[in-house]
Amino acid sequence: MPGRSARRSGRAWVPYAYLAPALVVYGVFLLFPIGRAAQFSFFEWDGLGESTFVGLDNYVTVFQDGRLLEAFGHAFVLIFFFSILPLGIGLLAAGVLNRAQVRGLGFFRTVLFLPQVIAMVVVAVAWRQIYAPDGVLNGALRAVGLGHLTRPWLGDYTFTLPAVGLVGTWVATGLVIVLMLAGMSKIPREHYEAARLDGAGALREFLAVTLPAVRGEITVALTLTIIAALKTFDLVYVTTRGGPGTSTTVPSYEIYRRAFETGDVGLATAVGVVLTLVVLVITAVINRIGDRS
Amino acid sequence: MNRRNRTLLSGIGAGTLVVALAACAPGAGGTSDPDTDTGAISTDISGVEDMTLTVWDQETRGGQNEQMEQLNAAFEEKYPNITIERNSQSFDDLATTLRLALTGNDAPDVVQANNGRNSMGAFVEAGQLRPLDDYAAEYGWTDRYSENVLQYSTYGEEGAVFGEGELYGLPQVGEVVGVFYSKAKLAELGLEVPETWADFEDAVEAASADGPALQLGNIEQWPAGHVFGPIQGQYVDAADVTALGLGNPGASWTSQDNVDAAAELQDWVEAGYFNEGVNGTDYDAAWQAFGSGDGTFLMGGSWLAADLEDAMGDDVGFFAPARDDGTIATTGGTGLPFTVTSAAENSDVAAAYIDFITSDEAMEVLAETGNLPVNRTAELAPSDGVLADVYAVFGEVTESGELLPYLDYATPTFGDTLGQALQDLIDGRVDPEAFTEQLETDYAGFTSGDE
Numbered sequence: 001m002p003g004r005s006a007r008r009s010g011r012a013w014v015p016y017a018y019l020a021p022a023l024v025v026y027g028v029f030l031l032f033p034i035g036r037a038a039q040f041s042f043f044e045w046d047g048l049g050e051s052t053f054v055g056l057d058n059y060v061t062v063f064q065d066g067r068l069l070e071a072f073g074h075a076f077v078l079i080f081f082f083s084i085l086p087l088g089i090g091l092l093a094a095g096v097l098n099r100a101q102v103r104g105l106g107f108f109r110t111v112l113f114l115p116q117v118i119a120m121v122v123v124a125v126a127w128r129q130i131y132a133p134d135g136v137l138n139g140a141l142r143a144v145g146l147g148h149l150t151r152p153w154l155g156d157y158t159f160t161l162p163a164v165g166l167v168g169t170w171v172a173t174g175l176v177i178v179l180m181l182a183g184m185s186k187i188p189r190e191h192y193e194a195a196r197l198d199g200a201g202a203l204r205e206f207l208a209v210t211l212p213a214v215r216g217e218i219t220v221a222l223t224l225t226i227i228a229a230l231k232t233f234d235l236v237y238v239t240t241r242g243g244p245g246t247s248t249t250v251p252s253y254e255i256y257r258r259a260f261e262t263g264d265v266g267l268a269t270a271v272g273v274v275l276t277l278v279v280l281v282i283t284a285v286i287n288r289i290g291d292r293s
Numbered sequence: 294m295n296r297r298n299r300t301l302l303s304g305i306g307a308g309t310l311v312v313a314l315a316a317c318a319p320g321a322g323g324t325s326d327p328d329t330d331t332g333a334i335s336t337d338i339s340g341v342e343d344m345t346l347t348v349w350d351q352e353t354r355g356g357q358n359e360q361m362e363q364l365n366a367a368f369e370e371k372y373p374n375i376t377i378e379r380n381s382q383s384f385d386d387l388a389t390t391l392r393l394a395l396t397g398n399d400a401p402d403v404v405q406a407n408n409g410r411n412s413m414g415a416f417v418e419a420g421q422l423r424p425l426d427d428y429a430a431e432y433g434w435t436d437r438y439s440e441n442v443l444q445y446s447t448y449g450e451e452g453a454v455f456g457e458g459e460l461y462g463l464p465q466v467g468e469v470v471g472v473f474y475s476k477a478k479l480a481e482l483g484l485e486v487p488e489t490w491a492d493f494e495d496a497v498e499a500a501s502a503d504g505p506a507l508q509l510g511n512i513e514q515w516p517a518g519h520v521f522g523p524i525q526g527q528y529v530d531a532a533d534v535t536a537l538g539l540g541n542p543g544a545s546w547t548s549q550d551n552v553d554a555a556a557e558l559q560d561w562v563e564a565g566y567f568n569e570g571v572n573g574t575d576y577d578a579a580w581q582a583f584g585s586g587d588g589t590f591l592m593g594g595s596w597l598a599a600d601l602e603d604a605m606g607d608d609v610g611f612f613a614p615a616r617d618d619g620t621i622a623t624t625g626g627t628g629l630p631f632t633v634t635s636a637a638e639n640s641d642v643a644a645a646y647i648d649f650i651t652s653d654e655a656m657e658v659l660a661e662t663g664n665l666p667v668n669r670t671a672e673l674a675p676s677d678g679v680l681a682d683v684y685a686v687f688g689e690v691t692e693s694g695e696l697l698p699y700l701d702y703a704t705p706t707f708g709d710t711l712g713q714a715l716q717d718l719i720d721g722r723v724d725p726e727a728f729t730e731q732l733e734t735d736y737a738g739f740t741s742g743d744e
Contacts, residue, residue: 040319047392048419051319128512132578133570152573154512157720160573242709243514244572244716260389262705263415265319 034276041270046263058270068271071249072278074161075230078250081165082172082229083222089169090176090221091214095206097177098184109181112174120171124238127167128154131239155244164239164248168229176221183217184210219290223283230279251275336431338372338645345376346642347401349394351387351629356599356663360465363658364650371649375642384629388412395421400636402643405629406462408445409702410455410540413632417461418452423633424459428644434463437651437668439691442467444539445698446630455539455702462630463651465659467667469625469687469696470519471613473583473591473601473679482589486612490527493614497566500589505568507561508588510579511719512572514712518700520592521558521715522624523613528554531622531695538698540707542740546733547726555718555725562719572716584609594625595665595683602679611682613690621686621694627667704739707732 041058045051062068097105115123130136131153138150153163187209195205233252236242242249242257251271259268352361358381365377380401382390388407394400395416406413406422416422429435435443442464449458472493479486482500487493500506511517525534529550536544545551561567568574568588583591584604591597601609613623631650633643649655656666660673663680665687674684690696701708714731717723723731 036319043319045319046415046419048396048415048421053318128575131573133568133574152570155570155573155716155720157722240512241514243512243713244720245713245722257709260392261708262411263392264705 037269038273040265041267041273043266045265047259047265048263051266054266058267059274061267062270062274067246067249068251068254070246071251071254074248075232075250077161078165078168078229078232079226081162082168082232083225085169086172086176086225087218087221089173090180091211091218093173093177094180094184095210097181098210099202105181109178113178114174115171116175120234121238123167123171124235127170128239131163154240157244157247160240160244161248164235167235167239168232172225172228175224179217179221180214183214187213215290219286222286222290226282226286227279230275230282334427334431334644335641336428336645336648338375338639338642341372341374341639341642343374343376344639344642345378346403346638346646347378347380348631348646349380349382349387349391349401349404350631351382351384351405353381353383360655360659360662360664361650363662364655367658368646368649372645375646377646391416395419395634395636400634402637402639403631403633403646406632407629408626409699409708410452411705411708413446413461413630414448414452414455415705416632417448420451421635422461423635423637423640423643424461425463425633425644425647426459428640428648429460432644432648434460434648434651437653438463439668441691441696442627442667444535445626445702446632455541456535462632463647464627464630464667465651465655466628466664467625467670467687467691468595468627468665469613469683469690470522470592470594470623471611471683471686472523473593473597474610474612475583475586475589475605476608476610478589486610487614488612490614490616497561497590498564501564501566504588505566506589507567508579508583508591509567509571510574510576511716512574513576514716515701515708516576516579516593517558517571517715517719518711519594519624521554522697522700523592524557525551525554525700526622526624526695526697527614527616528557531697534622534697534700535695537736538700538702540703540736540739546729546736548729551729552725555728558715559718559721559725563721571719595687598679598683599663607678609679611679611686613686621690622697623690623694624699625687625690625696626699704735707735707739710735 040051042053042055043051044054044057097108102108132138133150133152133155135153137153141147141150151159154160156163191209191213192205195209200208231252232250233256236248236250236253237256240248242253252275255268255271255275257268258264258271348365350361352358361379361381365379369375369377387405391404391406391412392415395404400421406416413422425434443460444456446462446464447458447460448455472487474486478500479496482496484496484499485492487496497506507520509516509520529548533544533548533550536542537546562571568579568582580591580593580597580601581604582588584601591601595611598609598611613621615621631647633640633647637643651668653669656669656673659666660675665680665683666673670684670691671688674688675681700711704710710732714723714728717731718725718728
């Protein structure tokens, strides 16, 4: 029908008009700030007075400042606690739950997912109490005769970063389990039957049938949790403020500190840009591996 | 706590925007216009046309908020032509938003700015605050205030010098760091209230015989500074502490005095005078533990007095040990000073407001609402309770002793440097020499102009 196609082309702008409100919001509140931040990163600016264009100096500093490198190092340690550990626990737990056909699965799923629903600040305040020298954790250790293991968990140079990381594990594990359960529920029962007929045990079944089937879910889980690990701010801000010493500093906390406390806006935005790029690269790599099937 | 940086939300199209934005450098045009007043100032504002005075303060808590409301109402009653628009935020929120507010097109007239170099110092350097010397002369502020107090709102040479130069603001309240103690526990040990530092050391040792005498929660990193400060006041010359604390050249952290002070703090930790796990304990948890009967002493600031009195009633007292010469040198300072922005619509009105809320009558309101007035402290002191002790100590320190600055005023980064170094020192990861070297690096780097 020639008339209809003509009418269509005449209204080519209509879809854009529908999109316009969202695009404007996206541009004003997201693209514009990102662009400004990227621009600031080429200046030395205290947030108050005149600024000086310094080219790439701030980026050079990012890779030379020991404190910042340390912060990035901590963020990579957190990836283990926020992503790798929950993924391991999540796969195992979901595999067991899926095989055993537990009654009341819906209930467990809800309980496991709850940490995701609670605001991170609330989580951090609660864990701060748990980790206190006379808190629940040390109390429990003493109660079972492991008093020699007690320590100020958030004031110990060796154990504070793992302690903070385990809070992340606690939060992320529920999300990963729910994702994995969803993925596994899609696997046709016949696949397991076939594997069993071929003489596969539980482990073999898991590796040959379950794991390949949830590849997509693993990709999603890793992407979400790694981003969460790299952008961690509230958890550190509330529990340790980077301490003791500098043993739990993370890039986002350094950005906040430099931009708002020490008046080093240029360097702070440079760290932000670098962190954004790191996140983009890591998620791109994960998705590439995940899609290659 | 929504401060996660937005740059994380990825957007690849941003690159194109950068080009478009390159023409407008940050900070350009953001500086406030210089005051349009032409020299002549006036202390009589009753004839000023109807206007609104915008005030940003951080007096959000109980008695603080109450005194502010009372004084603002009294000011509006006295000058019906002026309406006060008050914007009150917590200390942390104010610190992070003030930078943006001052550079905005609609900057407030009067703001409460923290004394240190990363706040007031930075604002002075950027020309965003108005020097108040002319008003100080008219209103007689130098008679009203002790010089000890005013130095903390004084900057010279466009922010390069702290502690002398031009006056930029006036505080309402005082703060002093000393020692809270439990009267019952001290009596149990058969001890008098320590008068000198040596007495205090002996008392701490005696009180630690069955359990730590001192409570300290240092997870936040800054609380240990309020223990180190008074110790440093005993060992180091007040002029040196002031130079170090204000980030002015002429002193050194690596002096033997400072090493000795650091060694004393570390010895105390090693001798078991403090509760276990200082670096992993909350500041609030520590003073609450003291309030509920743990320990004999708590080194802390006067701001804890009201809460401790609620918890301990008559049992709590407050003192500051004297140096060998009988005078008291301890960390302290003032509440955040009220300053006039250079963008203020009418600086006469702004100055009149600051004069009003720091007047002798205002000090009475402050005392009635449970605050520690910075002036007339001794005469307004309550007759009993821990606040009477606090008033007495503050009065003595400002009049005959030395009010030593908070050490984190020194450089924009010194709060972090000091906090981390103190955690290292308490943990025993560094010795006193290495501790002072960490601090010297920051201080010397700043005073030599490298930063």
